[in-house]
Amino acid sequence: MIKKIILPILLGSSIASASEVVFYSTQANPLKEADAMRNDVLINFDGEVKFLPQEAGPFFSRIEAESRAGSVTLGVLGALHGQFPQIQDSLDSIDDVLGSVPEIKSNKTMSELGKLGSQNQKYIPWMQATYIMAANKKALPYLPAGADVNALTYDELAVWAANLKEATGDAKLGFPAGEKGLMHRFLQGYLYPSFTHSVVTDFRGDDAKAMWAWFRDLWQDVNPRSTAYSLMQEPLLTEEVWVAFDHTARLKDAFDQRPDDFIAFPAPSAKAGRGFMPVIAGLAIPAGTPDRAASVELIKYLSQPEVQVKTLKATGFYPIANVELPADLPANVRIAGKAISMQANAADALPSMLPVGLGDMSGQFSKAYKDTFQQIVLRNADIDQILDRQAMVLKTIMVSANAPCWAPDKPSDGVCPVN
Amino acid sequence: MSNLNQDVSLEQEIQAADNKNKVWKWLFISSAAFMISWILFPIYLLIVSALSSAEVVNGWPKAFVPEFDMETLQFFMNYYGVLGALKNSLIAAVFTMVISIGLGTPAGYALARFEFRGKETFRMMILLTRAFPMPLLALPLAVIFINVGLDDTLFGLSLVHAALALPFAVLITSSLFLGIPVELEEAAWVLGCNRWQAFMKVVMPLALPGLTASAVFAFVISWNEVFAAAVLTINNQTLTAFLVQSLSSSPAEVKFAGGLILIMPAILFLFVVRKYLFSMWGIANR
Amino acid sequence: MNIKSYPYILIAPSILFLLAFFVYPFIEVFSQAFTTSNGEITLKNFDTIFNDFNFLPSLKNTLLLALVVVPVQLCMAIGMSLMISKMKKGRDTVLYIWTIPLGISDLAAGIIWLALLDQNGFLNSFLFSVGIIDGPESWLNYNNPVAIFAAIVFAEIWRATAILLVILVSGIGLIPKEYYEAAEIFGANAWVRLWKVTLPLLRPSLQTALILRTLLAFEVFAVVMILGGTNMPVLMGEAFNWAFSYRDAGAAAAYAVVILGLSVAFTLFYLKVLHVPKEAQI
Numbered sequence: 001m002i003k004k005i006i007l008p009i010l011l012g013s014s015i016a017s018a019s020e021v022v023f024y025s026t027q028a029n030p031l032k033e034a035d036a037m038r039n040d041v042l043i044n045f046d047g048e049v050k051f052l053p054q055e056a057g058p059f060f061s062r063i064e065a066e067s068r069a070g071s072v073t074l075g076v077l078g079a080l081h082g083q084f085p086q087i088q089d090s091l092d093s094i095d096d097v098l099g100s101v102p103e104i105k106s107n108k109t110m111s112e113l114g115k116l117g118s119q120n121q122k123y124i125p126w127m128q129a130t131y132i133m134a135a136n137k138k139a140l141p142y143l144p145a146g147a148d149v150n151a152l153t154y155d156e157l158a159v160w161a162a163n164l165k166e167a168t169g170d171a172k173l174g175f176p177a178g179e180k181g182l183m184h185r186f187l188q189g190y191l192y193p194s195f196t197h198s199v200v201t202d203f204r205g206d207d208a209k210a211m212w213a214w215f216r217d218l219w220q221d222v223n224p225r226s227t228a229y230s231l232m233q234e235p236l237l238t239e240e241v242w243v244a245f246d247h248t249a250r251l252k253d254a255f256d257q258r259p260d261d262f263i264a265f266p267a268p269s270a271k272a273g274r275g276f277m278p279v280i281a282g283l284a285i286p287a288g289t290p291d292r293a294a295s296v297e298l299i300k301y302l303s304q305p306e307v308q309v310k311t312l313k314a315t316g317f318y319p320i321a322n323v324e325l326p327a328d329l330p331a332n333v334r335i336a337g338k339a340i341s342m343q344a345n346a347a348d349a350l351p352s353m354l355p356v357g358l359g360d361m362s363g364q365f366s367k368a369y370k371d372t373f374q375q376i377v378l379r380n381a382d383i384d385q386i387l388d389r390q391a392m393v394l395k396t397i398m399v400s401a402n403a404p405c406w407a408p409d410k411p412s413d414g415v416c417p418v419n
Numbered sequence: 420m421s422n423l424n425q426d427v428s429l430e431q432e433i434q435a436a437d438n439k440n441k442v443w444k445w446l447f448i449s450s451a452a453f454m455i456s457w458i459l460f461p462i463y464l465l466i467v468s469a470l471s472s473a474e475v476v477n478g479w480p481k482a483f484v485p486e487f488d489m490e491t492l493q494f495f496m497n498y499y500g501v502l503g504a505l506k507n508s509l510i511a512a513v514f515t516m517v518i519s520i521g522l523g524t525p526a527g528y529a530l531a532r533f534e535f536r537g538k539e540t541f542r543m544m545i546l547l548t549r550a551f552p553m554p555l556l557a558l559p560l561a562v563i564f565i566n567v568g569l570d571d572t573l574f575g576l577s578l579v580h581a582a583l584a585l586p587f588a589v590l591i592t593s594s595l596f597l598g599i600p601v602e603l604e605e606a607a608w609v610l611g612c613n614r615w616q617a618f619m620k621v622v623m624p625l626a627l628p629g630l631t632a633s634a635v636f637a638f639v640i641s642w643n644e645v646f647a648a649a650v651l652t653i654n655n656q657t658l659t660a661f662l663v664q665s666l667s668s669s670p671a672e673v674k675f676a677g678g679l680i681l682i683m684p685a686i687l688f689l690f691v692v693r694k695y696l697f698s699m700w701g702i703a704n705r
Numbered sequence: 706m707n708i709k710s711y712p713y714i715l716i717a718p719s720i721l722f723l724l725a726f727f728v729y730p731f732i733e734v735f736s737q738a739f740t741t742s743n744g745e746i747t748l749k750n751f752d753t754i755f756n757d758f759n760f761l762p763s764l765k766n767t768l769l770l771a772l773v774v775v776p777v778q779l780c781m782a783i784g785m786s787l788m789i790s791k792m793k794k795g796r797d798t799v800l801y802i803w804t805i806p807l808g809i810s811d812l813a814a815g816i817i818w819l820a821l822l823d824q825n826g827f828l829n830s831f832l833f834s835v836g837i838i839d840g841p842e843s844w845l846n847y848n849n850p851v852a853i854f855a856a857i858v859f860a861e862i863w864r865a866t867a868i869l870l871v872i873l874v875s876g877i878g879l880i881p882k883e884y885y886e887a888a889e890i891f892g893a894n895a896w897v898r899l900w901k902v903t904l905p906l907l908r909p910s911l912q913t914a915l916i917l918r919t920l921l922a923f924e925v926f927a928v929v930m931i932l933g934g935t936n937m938p939v940l941m942g943e944a945f946n947w948a949f950s951y952r953d954a955g956a957a958a959a960y961a962v963v964i965l966g967l968s969v970a971f972t973l974f975y976l977k978v979l980h981v982p983k984e985a986q987i
Binding site: 450451458459461465482521525526528530533535538541543546549550552556560595597629632643666667674675686 | 709711712713715716718719720722723726727728729730731733734784785788791792797799800801802803804805806807808809810811812813816817818820821825826827829830831833834840841863868871872875876878879880881909910912913916917920921923924941944945948949957958960961964965968969972976
């Protein structure tokens with residue numbers, strides 16, 4: 001009797017049944033999204049699945065620990081393109097799975113990214129998003145004369161921000177520059193490409209210097225709380241800011257809660273074009289997973305077009321599979337969807353690729369941009385000096401990762417150079 | 420005449436002393452009341468926020484009375500796995516209490532009553548357990564746990580939590596035992612008790628409130644620990660690991676309701692044990 | 706059994722326990738700080754973090770926070786525990802309320818204080834309703850490091866004074882009444898009694914409380930992250946970032962070693978200053 005009670009307690013009160021696939025994910029982490037994943041998306045999967053969302057820290061630690069100990073319990077891993085390189089060695093090669101999901105495979109550009117710069121498929125693209133701008137409708141009257149919100153330039157954005165500050169007394173433009181914000185993506189995928197047509201190569205060129213000077217000026221009219229913002233939907237809803245840049249999934253609640261008050265619009269453009277960047281989340285299988293067949297089944301299930309639409313409703317991430325979207329979509333998809341397509345189809349659109357081949361150095365690559373931003377814009381350091389110093393840091397990162405250039409930088413022979 | 424004068428001055432003196440006492444009393448009560456509201460008011464505001472709808476939470480200006488909108492809290496109650504996680508948290512916390520008290524009390528007694536070589540080294544080692552960031556230790560610990568089969572068990576998790584709580588247990592008990600005169604024990608030896616009996620009959624009753632204090636520490640340390648819990652458990656996540664990880668990326672109203680749900684059990688626990696914490700006061704305050 | 710072996714028998718279980726669950730993983734991480742990923746011994750990791758923009762600010766912020774917060778908390782905790790010991794009615798209830806923050810994790814405390822101090826928070830709402838400000842005022846921003854610092858100090862004092870309080874209350878409870886009676890006979894007033902009786906006899910508890918609180922202060926993180934964002938880097942936050950965002954285990958371990966070094970230094974300092982000679986013990 002005692003044994004019956006004590007043993008399960010000691011060994012953990014619910015021991016997973018052997019056939020249960022543990023789906024470990026850094027995505028759909030917010031409680032409501034996790035709830036929707038379980039109740040709406042995974043519910044029809046033919047088999048047992050346990051969806052466990054997790055923050056990046058424990059996520060990496062857990063995977064690394066299992067792979068070091070050589071005993072794996074996780075079945076499927078869901079993470080961002082930028083997160084997979086950091087656990088690349090723990091991932092199984094899944095070229096066979098790609099073959100069985102034709103809907104995904106047909107999206108050549110994306111499925112190619114899943115190789116992470118190696119020979120084999122490491123993850124299957126799962127869902128996508130991008131970064132856009134959002135504004136409270138109250139801000140629209142202050143747009144500079146003649147400016148079209150759907151074809152904004154960065155200079156017009158600056159005037160707009162200044163107008164807002166003058167009219168309301170507060171800086172109403174906001175960026176996600178907090179601890180968990182995605183500011184570095186704005187720098188890598190939006191600002192740098194739009195101003196310099198480059199991310200790495202022209203890191204410290206004259207265009208970059210002018211860009212930083214411009215951005216430092218703009219910052220006078222940016223809400224100073226920005227350095228504490230992680231998800232822009234919050235300050236938008238509290239109306240601390242009226243105009244914001246962020247990941248579509250991180251603007252979602254604002255659009256859903258008050259669909260009549262907010263609009264979405266494409267990111268601005270500068271002289272090199274309208275830079276923008278995708279977000280891609282993928283599904284991978286850890287090497288040595290207990291039931292690989294079940295994991296494969298789960299990936300196949302999540303790749304089905306109709307399941308991808310359900311995932312869109314649950315998380316605000318768009319399908320990779322080519323699928324006709326139904327009419328009954330949540331407000332955030334209706335509002336953001338239009339802006340996304342305008343952004344991608346703009347005449348001056350300048351798509352950035354996601355960094356490939358950085359491996360372990362992905363995190364430090366982003367840090368290089370965040371640090372530069374912090375020093376130049378927030379701490380008012382000398383632009384030339386900081387760019388020179390950070391260019392060396394960037395060079396070291398590119399050399400040690402042995403990474404080639406990606407768009408919008410011109411393709412390189414070997415390591416991507418930093419001029 | 421002079422007698423009368425004396426009486427008057429005496430009366431004045433008593434009056435003055437009385438007034439002084441009144442001022443002191445008033446000062447005493449008002450500062451105690453201030454400290455009480457300093458602690459309670461922020462918690463009250465959390466409750467107000469947790470009981471408000473999303474519009475109110477994000478609205479301006481904020482109301483200082485709750486509107487009793489239960490929608491967000493209800494979402495948590497129906498959330499998959501919350502009850503299981505709550506149970507896991509409690510089990511892990513109780514294990515942690517037992518382990519850390521069981522290990523910490525003898526060590527605390529040794530530190531208080533004996534001079535021995537390596538005492539300072541031992542003390543430093545105990546303390547430094549808390550001087551190293553847990554998140555970094557979680558990875559090597561997880562590797563060990565997987566290898567020895569403790570992985571994903573509440574017992575294994577509470578071992579880690581006990582390591583975090585042990586310094587509190589050892590140091591609190593040792594300063595307790597230091598405060599209990601060794602003469603009392605010696606008297607018991609003279610009366611025919613052996614060391615163990617003297618400890619149980621004389622020292623323990625005096626030390627009990629302090630022991631409860633270190634049990635409380637063990638409980639709340641285990642209850643609030645996130646990182647090890649998140650890495651070391653998969654199927655048996657604790658409430659903290661289960662919720663905290665997701666809170667920071669959730670919208671404001673969910674954050675507040677989740678925050679309330681996280682602190683309520685710990686506050687209730689403190690409430691339940693408060694009698695044990697302080698009822699032995701009379702004895703300790705000889 | 707030899708009496709000399711008693712203490713070793715008593716501490717043996719904790720030592721074995723810590724060897725298994727702390728020392729072993731600790732050594733692994735510690736040695737990571739001094740090796741490259743290929744296992745060569747190097748100081749490169751320290752070079753990396755010392756040359757990082759955030760190292761000096763985070764060191765400064767962590768130390769400054771500890772130096773401001775801990776003394777204030779100590780004075781408050783002494784005052785509160787003296788009040789507790791003087792109380793006749795409602796002592797349990799008051800003590801219970803004062804120890805509530807023990808049960809509140811740093812993350813929850815951060816959430817609570819953000820709700821208070823945020824631009825749309827309760828403090829501003831209050832100031833607005835009494836007519837001091839005209840609308841939501843953003844003062845918790847990077848142009849205002851003093852305000853951010855003060856906010857963190859308040860939140861930390863609110864959250865973590867209870868640890869000191871509990872330790873001191875049980876310490877004060879153990880001071881024999883006779884000492885006070887004797888002091889009173891010699892005409893010592895309350896102030897003299899505090900300095901000549903209570904505090905000296907409280908030294909063991911004070912030492913414990915101060916050491917533990919200071920060690921925890923060096924690991925301050927969640928509250929700072931929530932209230933200060935990226936403006937107020939602290940050592941623990943940097944260790945976390947290097948480990949999980951920048952994925953450089955060596956540099957993260959180096960940060961951990963810095964925290965450890967600070968903790969050792971301060972612990973030794975307290976042990977020396979608040980040393981309790983054997984013959985002075987009650």
